[in-house]
Amino acid sequence: xxxxxxxxxxxxxxxxxxxxxxxxxVNQSYHNLEIVLIDDGSKDTSGQVCDYFxxxxxxxxxxxxxxxGLGLTRNYGLERINGEYVTFVxxxxxxxxxxxxxxxxxxxxxxxxxxxxxxxxxxxxxKELYTETYPEEVVDNGQVYSHLFNRMLGSSxxxxxxxxPSVWNALYSVKLIKTHNLRFVSERELISEDIxxxxxYYRYSKSVKVITSSSYYYRYNPTSLSQTxxxxxxxxSIKFYKYMIDKTSKTExxxxxxxxxxxxxFVAVRTCFSQGTDRPFSEVRQSxxxxxxxxxxxxxxxxxxxNRLEWKQKIFIMLVKNKQAKILxxxxxxxLI
Numbered sequence: 227x228x229x230x231x232x233x234x235x236x237x238x239x240x241x242x243x244x245x246x247x248x249x250x251x252v253n254q255s256y257h258n259l260e261i262v263l264i265d266d267g268s269k270d271t272s273g274q275v276c277d278y279f280x281x282x283x284x285x286x287x288x289x290x291x292x293x294x295g296l297g298l299t300r301n302y303g304l305e306r307i308n309g310e311y312v313t314f315v316x317x318x319x320x321x322x323x324x325x326x327x328x329x330x331x332x333x334x335x336x337x338x339x340x341x342x343x344x345x346x347x348x349x350x351x352x353k354e355l356y357t358e359t360y361p362e363e364v365v366d367n368g369q370v371y372s373h374l375f376n377r378m379l380g381s382s383x384x385x386x387x388x389x390x391p392s393v394w395n396a397l398y399s400v401k402l403i404k405t406h407n408l409r410f411v412s413e414r415e416l417i418s419e420d421i422x423x424x425x426x427y428y429r430y431s432k433s434v435k436v437i438t439s440s441s442y443y444y445r446y447n448p449t450s451l452s453q454t455x456x457x458x459x460x461x462x463s464i465k466f467y468k469y470m471i472d473k474t475s476k477t478e479x480x481x482x483x484x485x486x487x488x489x490x491x492f493v494a495v496r497t498c499f500s501q502g503t504d505r506p507f508s509e510v511r512q513s514x515x516x517x518x519x520x521x522x523x524x525x526x527x528x529x530x531x532x533n534r535l536e537w538k539q540k541i542f543i544m545l546v547k548n549k550q551a552k553i554l555x556x557x558x559x560x561x562l563i
Contacts, residue, residue, distance in 0.1 A: 228258045229333070231326055231397070232309030235317050236299035237276060238266040243318040243445065244275045250320035250443075252283050256327040261286045262303050263317075267293030272317075297410035297419040300393075304403065312400050314393045318445045325441035329397040332435040338364065339399040340431045342389065343439035347446055357440045360389060366433035374436075375428035376479045378421060379470070380490035383534035388486070391421040395442035398427065406430050416469060417462045425473055455502030460517050463494040468522070488526045489535075492543060495523065499554060500563045510558060515551035 233251055237244065251261050263286060265273040273290055280288040291302060300314060313329065315321065325343075332341030344359040365374040378391035402408075408426050413419040428434075456462075467487060474483035499514055517523065527547045532540055542563070545554055557563055 228256070228330065229311055230258045230260060230309040231256065231330065232260045232262060232303075232307035232312045232400070233315055233326075234262050234264070234300055234303035234307065234312060235315050236264050236266055236296050236303070237268060237272050237317045238293065238296075238299075239268050239270045239272060240317040241268075241271045241275055243320075244272055247315065247317050247320050248275075248279045248286070250323075251315065252279070252285065253323055254321065254326045255323050256330055259285050259326065260307060260309050262307060263288045264299050264303050265290040266295070266299045267291065295412050295414050297412045297414075301409045304409070307400065310400055311397050312403070313395070313397050315442075316394060316444075318447065319394065320443045320445075322441035322443070325395065325439065328437060328439040328441060329395070332397065332437045334435065338366075338433040338435040339402055340427075340434040341397040342434060342436045343395040343442065345390070345392075345395050345442040345444045346440045348443050349446060352443075355446060358390065359438050359440050360436050362438050363436045364433065365436070370431045370434050371428050371477070372479050374434055375424060376482050376486060378424050378428075379474070379483055380486035380493070382482070383485055383489060383531050384536075389436070391418070391424050392444075393420050393423060394444070395439065399431070402427070402430050417459075417466045421470065422473075425470070457502075457513075459501070460495070460498045460520075463491065463498065464520065464522055467491045467494075485530070488530050491523070491526060492539070495546065496542065496563055499558045500561075503558050503561070507555060507559060511551050511555035514554050514558065515549070518546050518549040518551055518554070 235247065248263070251259070263276040263279070265276050265288065276288045280286045289302070289306065304312070313326070329341045329343060332338060342360070344357065346357045347355045349355060374389070377387055377389045381388040408423070410419050411422050416422055470487055471484060474480055477483070495517060498517060502513070503510055524547065527543055532543050535543065
């Protein structure tokens, strides 16, 4: 018999997108579904939209609660599902009709406990920007953490071999989650709750199949928290970097994890530089200068094999190392970072 799949959808102020999201779930070609919509204290009409769909479709369950953020709302859902497997969908995204079927097929009748797919990035209007797919593979024999999860931490110095650590378009074993009492941290506490979840979950996973599917449509939102300028973004990035370095430092992947996470830190620095560039030049230069002076960042650069990076990355890191804030601010203002 086909296993029941629970889909957890945290909902917060997305009435513009929610209908498309939910309709893409109820119209899946795979039918043994439980769809859990969790209204996380929405202030728009999202809660009413959830109730409308719950009345219309028997496979939909709706919960309303006080706002707590994405990570904790997923935990709320995990405590209320009945399926054997679970996946997560963001409420402004949507799926192709075969998305869940392809994930379930990847279980290979229970041989694998987890399935990971790629995604298609789309604009607000649904125009495809690019597709991220991964070569099909099965990772097992005690290598899930060291040969799969490690790539979720970022790319190695001279390769683009990372896998996006997002929890959507992935199918997880509910038995494994319940056995080890796995839960998300709040994104308000740590800037990337997904990778923290992954670092716990893949410690216990025995066999993961990566599939070529890109049937998950991830909507790029230029006004989202990840895209807009936040003065404390670097501070939060450094806090997260230190947390994950500490978390992986006593594992078998410690050395590789440090390399991958440090390269990801450099990416985070570029993001910090590239956002908020509509501010006066003096302000951009000052904030860049403060980041360049950070001891943790400078120590990471000193220990990292910068010579293995591609030339553009190498130049960027050398400018940061030498604290060339004026040049970096000029380049950032020209949208060249």
